[in-house]
Amino acid sequence: MNNNSRGLPLTRSHIEQIFPKLTPEQIGRMQERGHLRRVKLGEVLVEQGASNVPFFIVVSGEIEILRPSGSATETLITVHGSGEFTGEVNMLSGRRALFRARVTKPGNVIELDRQHMMALLQSDAEIGDILMRAFILRRVELVTAGVGDVVLIGSVNSARTFHIKEFLMRNGHPYNYIDLERDPEVQNLLDNFHIVASDIPVLICQGKLVLQNPNNQQITDCLGFNEQINQTAVRDLIIIGAGPSGLAAAVYGASEGLDVLVLETSLPGGQAGSSSRIENYLGFPTGISGQELTARAYNQAQKFGAEIFITKGRRLACDGKPYIVENESGAQIPTRTVIIATGAEYRRPRLTNLQRFEGMGVYYGATFLESQSCKGEEVIVIGGGNSAGQAAIFLADSAKRVHMLIRSAGLAETMSRYLIRRIEDNPKIVSHTHTEIMTLEGGIHLESVQWQNSITKEIEKHKIKNVFVMAGATPNTAWLDGCIALDSKGFIKTGSDLLPENLTAIGWPLARQPYSFETSLPGIFAVGDVRSGSIKRVASAVGEGSVAISFIHQVLQE
Template sequence: MTDTSAPIPGEQPDRMFPKLTPEQVARVALQGEIRSVEAGEVLVEAGKQTTRFYVVKTGQIDVVRVSCDAEELVAIARAGQFTGELNLLSGRQSLVQLRASEPGEVIQMAREQLLGLVQADSELSEVFMRAFILRRMELIARGIGDVALVGSSNSAGTLRIREFLTRNGHPYTSIDVERDPDVQELLDRFQVHVEEVPIVICHGVNVLRNPSNQQLAECLGFNDAIDRSQVRDLVIIGAGPAGLAAAVYAASEGIDVLVVEGNGPGGQAGSSSRIENYLGFPNGISGQELAARAYTQAQKFGARILIAKSATRLHCDRKPYSVNIDDGSQVQAHTVIIATGAQYRRLPLENLAQFEGAGVYYGATFVEAQLCSGEEVIVVGGGNSAGQAAVFLARTARRVHVLIRSAGLKETMSQYLIRRMEDHPGIVVRTRSEIVALEGSDHLDHVRWRDNQSGEIEVHPISHVFVMMGANPCTGWLDSCLVLDDSGYIKTGPDLSQDNLSTAQWPLARGPYFLETSVPAVFAVGDVRSGNLRRVAAAVGEGSNVVSFVHRVLSE
């Protein structure tokens, strides 16, 4: 996108602002409505739900960023060009205003018509989707949005909000109270105090003091376009790799899909800095980028995704099945896929909660890496996630200490990661070692770890610890509805014994399908499933495979 100081029309990148051919415009016109526009007419208001897509036939549409005291011309759409970005797929609130700057004609399409077009026309789909994605990336890069985050790098709440907005691909402006010289003027303007950070200014008017992710999603209208009263063919709980794969395949095959996600797309994999052994990405891909692509892909095919809404109970004794949401609402469906994944285990330390988000982290993305540039850090864990984090953090950290309780990494980590760690002078692997104490006040400032072989305890002035050891399944909300294994993972298919099925009162003549749980038409995929291989590729494979069983159940 461009600003008013740049040559706007012909200088725009072709891929971000392509010009459709006359034949392509004609195909769009077959699906839409041609209408006249007047100079000054506002087609889309900033902050309002995005429901319309426009292709300019004649005239000009200005894309304008509207703030309290000024306007910024972001881009111009002329004949053959089109409006919109990724918010069109989700029906979320528009980040900009669309305004005709001269009289002309446009082709107007409803959001549902646009989705139908991109699903049916592969050529136009490629043009539109590429432009939408590039435009959103540019909005993020330039901080053009409806959110200003006033926070501190030492604040756990600030980190949580940054991660939430980043995971959900929402542009925001970040203001650090410890570094920005003009922050007091902003605080005075909105009558807030520095002690109240983090503060989120939503739409330039709503001031939220340390809002929860749910409150932030509500203010930004993330879920406004989703009808929760509708009985769906399929509800998927969790938008990690397995849940997103299931959503993509199910929606692309005509199944009416609703996904319920408690935070943002990606699950545990979304916190991976770089996945290098995933098929088709020889240079690697971050977990966040992989999740963002899958999230967009699912929306392209019509899947609806509830963000910052957690499932709290599955009613498995009635049909259609009902799922309680943490805001007090319910969603219903004929089939359910549970893809809630697993969470890293927490360090067994009494004061751990004091430092979570303020020195102790469970993900190693660019957000966390910015906090510890030039400093020493600790990575706890011996699996691939820990290895990926160590290699990634070593790019900017002064030294990375990798603590593992075992005698080595060969049994738990891929060989390519072991080699990289061995070859990197800034990474030190400390075997048979574990953290025994965390010290600090508002933020972690010292760590004590013990060498379990010698019994010696060392104290180090380290302020950043990344915990990536083991995992516990996210099944506590199921309330004994499904049969679990001894570790709390959901048993499916052949892992369900006859005794399991008898206890669960399995009602059908057939046995459970491969990924089906002890309740008919309820499936489990990914890291939450007993016997899963704990790999992103395995999760994606299960998410795609389970859709074939969903089809069978829906036809029974």
């Protein structure tokens, strides 16, 4: 089969990058790290769900990539011919194979195990660029087409359905979504797996394991995200949080030879990952979505060997060396140094029904996923910072009208000028200064809101079903439980901000003073939004994460 008869509906402009043909010289360099083997017709080289998946370059013959569905059905994804290669993003992470690879024409292939493939990726710039681009673009095509090893059956009337979709999307895992309210054929699928409507949402992994209303940890286990993670080895560095600052630290640390493990609770990218468009980040003059930017950093960190552990850091044991990071399952992971990059969350308004409507009309991010629920409708954006401005402009493309509720007298002190100009020039965006939401009302989904002007005391009620909260910042530091010094608002104090009494209280043991970004414990650093006094910008977060690595090297040499 040639490239014009692929199984997936491919983006034509990218097809030569998605399925590049290697030159004989490139194939020769790759063979030096692997071995040539003969393959037979019908031979299964990779089975769906397999771990430790090898990497194949087709010298002659053909390999088809298939998605098994049940015991007898297969969906063709693509066919690799001479000069092409197998694999996608899971080759970087070492996670389970999404698909089956089977020989359709006998011939010769070069086989590399993952370790040698990763070494090739890092050492040969030309081949590394080809592989990385192809792996990432293949995953993009899979996500866009909804082709993977997972089926999510959910409902627009289920907040948990929304949160599962968000978890899968932010982790870049392709899935097929079936909506109970809109798909007339869904009942047959429910009957096959003995599922009733009240079990929704349901996740079906590889056509076998059925999870009813799963939490994030169950999904992680089902998909095998953490199977390859060694939880007992002493790491050079554990980074807690995979936002821009944490991912920057992972990229620089791993590329400089450190053994790096990143712990992320559920949604890689942090607040930046939920940003619809970032236009003032250096090097992207036309802008880039937060999700795309952080997904690139995520893959980049894995390219250099950093491991990503989807788990919640529950406790930092700071009373001895090596330090111990305990996760939600109780595993205690030892490490020589730590970077805390847990960021901050948007402050939740004090509203009676807030939790009831989270995911059902109240959202803390404005991405494509959230925007689908409010096409042609009026929406509210709460906040006056850059994130709120970016969200308002993004939502105005599809919404009927965007109401910005701003507690202060205006945007000049909290928002970049280019965003203010766009908001002022957009007739679909209406700014309401000195205004806060008072009530949320509705049944299953949010149906109406009341807001009040704090100057005039006038209260208005509007039938608005979608509210985007992007105001304030609450640091994610409660889990530290007094282990390191915090400021009055709960942000982590670092470097010169640490007072003598802070160091005395903790018992600072060294003659030197803390390095920049170092906390009140030697070898534990804090970067990004979680740090006291940080500048709440993506670029500064990335800078802090990268600079902290230089101090990590010094600590490791002490």
